[in-house]
Amino acid sequence: MKHPARIFKEAIMHLFKKPATCGYPFEKAKVMPNFRGRIDFDSSKCIGCQMCVRVCPAKAIEIKLSAEQPPAPAPVEGQPAAPVKKKFDCIMKLDRCVYCWQCAETCPKKALIMTQDFELAHVDRKELRRHYK
Numbered sequence: 225m226k227h228p229a230r231i232f233k234e235a236i237m238h239l240f241k242k243p244a245t246c247g248y249p250f251e252k253a254k255v256m257p258n259f260r261g262r263i264d265f266d267s268s269k270c271i272g273c274q275m276c277v278r279v280c281p282a283k284a285i286e287i288k289l290s291a292e293q294p295p296a297p298a299p300v301e302g303q304p305a306a307p308v309k310k311k312f313d314c315i316m317k318l319d320r321c322v323y324c325w326q327c328a329e330t331c332p333k334k335a336l337i338m339t340q341d342f343e344l345a346h347v348d349r350k351e352l353r354r355h356y357k
């Protein structure tokens with residue numbers, strides 16, 4: 225057992241030390257710079273190659289054609305018709321994802337964006353299925 229004088233000295237010292245914990249959720253939590261959080265999706269960059277789907281170890285990502293496709297570009301006289309760029313949606317199952325970032329590191333178009341968002345808990349499981357358009 226510690227001597228009361230030592231306990232008192234330690235207590236006084238701790239009054240002037242920075243706290244080891246933070247006030248989360250009342251204060252914004254600081255995460256490490258390499259913290260892996262939720263993956264975001266930029267539909268304008270996706271080409272639908274499915275590489276992210278193939279590398280995902282948790283089968284947490286789905287890429288499918290969007291219900292609404294952009295209109296075909298107007299034809300230019302004397303030139304072959306320009307190819308129509310298809311639009312894709314991403315369905316991310318956050319309850320399956322293991323946040324390995326493998327999909328984002330593999331994407332050749334940088335359409336999957338790595339974020340540090342970690343506040344993903346939800347009482348409704350359906351909310352963990354994010355549909356990015």
Ligand code: SF4
Pocket residue numbers: 263279280281282283284285320321322323324325326327328
């Ligand atoms: S971060 Fe990993 S587990 Fe999550 S969707 Fe991407 S590849 Fe799959």
Ligand code: SF4
Pocket residue numbers: 269270271272273274275276277287330331332333334335336
């Ligand atoms: S998000 Fe990237 S890897 Fe996945 S289908 Fe689109 S372009 Fe391909």
